Amino acid sequence: MLNPQLTKNGELQHLLSIEGLPKSIVNHILDTASSFVSISDREVKKVPLMRGKSVFNLFFENSTRTRTTFEIASKRLSADVINLNIQASSASKGESLLDTIDNLSAMHADMFVVRHAQSGAPYLIAKHLIDTKQSHVHVVNAGDGRHAHPTQGLLDMYTIRHYKKDFTNLTVAIVGDILHSRVARSDIHALTTLGVPEIRAIAPHTLLPGALEQMGVRVFTNMDEGLKGVDVIIMLRLQSERMSGALLPSAQEYFKSYGLTPERLALAHPDAIVMHPGPMNRGVEIDSAVADGPQAVILPQVTFGIAVRMAVMSILAGGHA
Amino acid sequence: MKLHIQHGRLVDPANGIDAVRDVFIDGGVIAGVGAAPDGFQADRVIDATGLVVAPGLVDLSARLREPGYEFKATLESEMRAAVQGGVTSLVCPPDTDPVLDEPGLVEMLKHRARNLLQAHVHPLGALTMGLKGEALTEMAELTEAGCIGFSQAEVPIEDTNVLLRALQYANTFGYTVWLRPQDAHIGAGGIAHAGPLASRLGLSGVPVMAETIALHTIFELVRATGARVHLCRMSSAAGLDLVRAAKKEGLPVTCDVGVHHLHMTDADIGFFDSNARLTPPLRSQRDRDAIRAGLLDGTVDAVCSDHTPVDDDEKLLPFGEASPGATGLELLLSLMLKWADDQHDPSALTKALAKVGIDAARVAGLPAGDLAVGRAADVVLFDPAARWVVNGAALASQGKHTPFLGYELAGQVRVTIVAGRVAYER
Numbered sequence: 001m002l003n004p005q006l007t008k009n010g011e012l013q014h015l016l017s018i019e020g021l022p023k024s025i026v027n028h029i030l031d032t033a034s035s036f037v038s039i040s041d042r043e044v045k046k047v048p049l050m051r052g053k054s055v056f057n058l059f060f061e062n063s064t065r066t067r068t069t070f071e072i073a074s075k076r077l078s079a080d081v082i083n084l085n086i087q088a089s090s091a092s093k094g095e096s097l098l099d100t101i102d103n104l105s106a107m108h109a110d111m112f113v114v115r116h117a118q119s120g121a122p123y124l125i126a127k128h129l130i131d132t133k134q135s136h137v138h139v140v141n142a143g144d145g146r147h148a149h150p151t152q153g154l155l156d157m158y159t160i161r162h163y164k165k166d167f168t169n170l171t172v173a174i175v176g177d178i179l180h181s182r183v184a185r186s187d188i189h190a191l192t193t194l195g196v197p198e199i200r201a202i203a204p205h206t207l208l209p210g211a212l213e214q215m216g217v218r219v220f221t222n223m224d225e226g227l228k229g230v231d232v233i234i235m236l237r238l239q240s241e242r243m244s245g246a247l248l249p250s251a252q253e254y255f256k257s258y259g260l261t262p263e264r265l266a267l268a269h270p271d272a273i274v275m276h277p278g279p280m281n282r283g284v285e286i287d288s289a290v291a292d293g294p295q296a297v298i299l300p301q302v303t304f305g306i307a308v309r310m311a312v313m314s315i316l317a318g319g320h321a
Numbered sequence: 322m323k324l325h326i327q328h329g330r331l332v333d334p335a336n337g338i339d340a341v342r343d344v345f346i347d348g349g350v351i352a353g354v355g356a357a358p359d360g361f362q363a364d365r366v367i368d369a370t371g372l373v374v375a376p377g378l379v380d381l382s383a384r385l386r387e388p389g390y391e392f393k394a395t396l397e398s399e400m401r402a403a404v405q406g407g408v409t410s411l412v413c414p415p416d417t418d419p420v421l422d423e424p425g426l427v428e429m430l431k432h433r434a435r436n437l438l439q440a441h442v443h444p445l446g447a448l449t450m451g452l453k454g455e456a457l458t459e460m461a462e463l464t465e466a467g468c469i470g471f472s473q474a475e476v477p478i479e480d481t482n483v484l485l486r487a488l489q490y491a492n493t494f495g496y497t498v499w500l501r502p503q504d505a506h507i508g509a510g511g512i513a514h515a516g517p518l519a520s521r522l523g524l525s526g527v528p529v530m531a532e533t534i535a536l537h538t539i540f541e542l543v544r545a546t547g548a549r550v551h552l553c554r555m556s557s558a559a560g561l562d563l564v565r566a567a568k569k570e571g572l573p574v575t576c577d578v579g580v581h582h583l584h585m586t587d588a589d590i591g592f593f594d595s596n597a598r599l600t601p602p603l604r605s606q607r608d609r610d611a612i613r614a615g616l617l618d619g620t621v622d623a624v625c626s627d628h629t630p631v632d633d634d635e636k637l638l639p640f641g642e643a644s645p646g647a648t649g650l651e652l653l654l655s656l657m658l659k660w661a662d663d664q665h666d667p668s669a670l671t672k673a674l675a676k677v678g679i680d681a682a683r684v685a686g687l688p689a690g691d692l693a694v695g696r697a698a699d700v701v702l703f704d705p706a707a708r709w710v711v712n713g714a715a716l717a718s719q720g721k722h723t724p725f726l727g728y729e730l731a732g733q734v735r736v737t738i739v740a741g742r743v744a745y746e747r
Binding site: 097098124146212 | 515516517519520521522523524525526528592593595634637638639640641642
């Protein structure tokens with residue numbers, strides 16, 4: 001199967017994963033996003049790039065933050081947004097994923113923003129749209145299982161570029177539950193694509209996927225060693241169901257070994273920035289003193305996230321030549 | 322019905338024949354090879370010029386989905402698929418609904434299959450009631466009803482003590498226990514080979530040690546009990562190393578592999594192609610190469626189609642929700658020919674046909690895969706050069722899903738003869 005997210009001409013048809021995206025497309029998205037950042041500061045926070053287009057937010061898994069930012073991004077592009085919380089509707093009535101898609105396509109959807117608990121679900125939708133010759137409909141992956149969360153990866157890159165300018169001299173550490181994290185995977189692909197020379201993963205063995213080194217990552221299990229001299233720290237959220245059991249004994253012990261405290265942050269480069277995809281567990285993966293401290297760029301990430309999502313959607317809709 | 326198959330290239334691995342020989346069939350058995358028996362008057366002469374004449378294929382794992390899963394496939398459709406694929410004997414696992422743990426169910430299945438006058442069906446009985454891994458089934462009764470061995474299908478026994486008792490009991494009567502080596506916990510819920518691809522795609526993994534840990538346990542129990550165990554669908558290089566060592570040690574074990582694992586790796590999952598979702602999962606290239614080599618050195622006794630018809634509704638789902646399995650009965654022959662072709666050795670065809678013929682029959686204890694005079698006339702005639710494209714329309718099976726969809730394969734069955742009767746021809 002060909003990479004379903006690019007057209008035959010190598011243009012972006014769907015955004016499914018950062019893996020396999022050419023650097024030029026990644027940079028184009030980031031450049032486009034920077035032109036949208038200022039819109040949010042204007043009195044009238046709208047541009048007409050997607051006027052008359054219908055964006056369906058299909059969330060098969062709970063999310064408030066991501067869904068909201070996609071909704072805001074769509075509205076600022078003047079698109080019509082329809083939010084569907086599928087958990088509460090069709091799926092519970094036994095309708096299959098592709099039946100849902102066909103029904104919504106019949107309502108003249110132009111874009112699906114999809115979150116699903118299963119890795120690869122947006123690929124199934126994209127392939128179905130190709131098979132049914134609906135090339136005018138676009139899919140944006142808003143997080144699939146453990147696989148990818150490409151708009152989060154892109155907004156993380158936007159944030160890093162904003163503060164660090166150049167990717168080619170950076171050391172970036174990703175800390176926490178990498179095994180279950182789609183954000184980590186998207187960040188790793190994006191950082192690799194943009195030429196970051198050193199990507200580190202810091203976690204206990206139980207939270208590291210196998211063969212991670214083959215993704216171009218240096219693995220550390222000791223956080224103090226892993227943080228030495230890094231320019232960017234990306235903290236990951238630890239899901240509460242994983243805090244006690246066979247993966248980890250307790251949240252307290254996790255914080256002791258892998259919580260980002262001011263003391264640990266001091267091991268990083270003095271200008272290091274601290275990122276987190278949210279929502280944070282204060283006192284589990286990050287100390288409040290760091291989360292609210294001067295090196296944290298967690299709230300700007302959220303702001304940039306809207307601009308990046310506007311960029312992705314407008315490029316897919318073809319409204320931003 | 323007296324049949325005369327003339328001018329064909331007879332490849333009969335059991336008797337070391339690879340030559341142009343005529344075959345004569347009378348009364349359901351082979352009446353003559355090379356020369357006609359005295360006074361033989363054929364009712365029908367089949368011209369096999371340019372075709373290979375071989376023993377009908379013996380498939381050690383084909384799910385017919387009856388009883389219980391008729392929406393996925395029916396006995397009619399799958400038995401048609403078998404003869405269209407040149408398969409004349411097949412072994413079916415007990416994971417139907419209800420599970421094959423009652424003699425009555427086995428008798429009914431055998432009866433239904435017999436009435437279709439197609440391939441011979443040899444059920445495996447459940448090793449434990451409901452495959453629950455708790456209470457033993459009535460193995461002697463089930464054997465009387467037609468079971469040729471006992472299996473847990475895809476459900477590993479959690480309680481090792483039950484497995485020990487099952488092997489002891491089976492061995493009391495000399496029954497073979499068929500086990501797919503898979504730890505009950507490690508890799509449970511996994512959907513792809515635990516390796517770089519699964520990590521990248523965010524798919525939960527089934528590590529190789531899920532297979533090797535189970536093998537260590539099984540071999541230790543075989544040492545203790547002396548029970549004969551057939552290991553189903555080995556998937557890894559490390560697992561085959563353990564089997565090789567066990568055989569060298571003299572343990573009474575045999576093993577098979579699924580035909581998909583002979584050609585494909587986890588990389589064939591590509592962008593989450595659910596057609597490549599199989600159990601056990603497709604593994605790394607190293608594992609695949611070891612499986613291919615295992616056929617040559619004899620570590621692998623047989624290759625099965627691992628035929629598992631799955632309907633569209635259960636495949637057109639996200640990878641992790643899709644049902645595992647692929648249709649296989651009609652691909653088995655072509656995929657074995659492909660392996661043989663890759664060996665660049667003229668004797669490889671004999672080897673390939675043995676793995677789905679006499680060697681498989683020996684594993685299962687079946688009187689099949691042998692075209693000597695007096696043997697059952699289960700014969701396949703195929704054109705080794707004819708090419709066909711794998712697609713839904715070409716398949717008689719109700720299962721249309723296979724990772725080989727769209728592939729062009731060589732080897733097309735022209736005639737399948739079961740017990741001296743033409744069961745399929747094109």
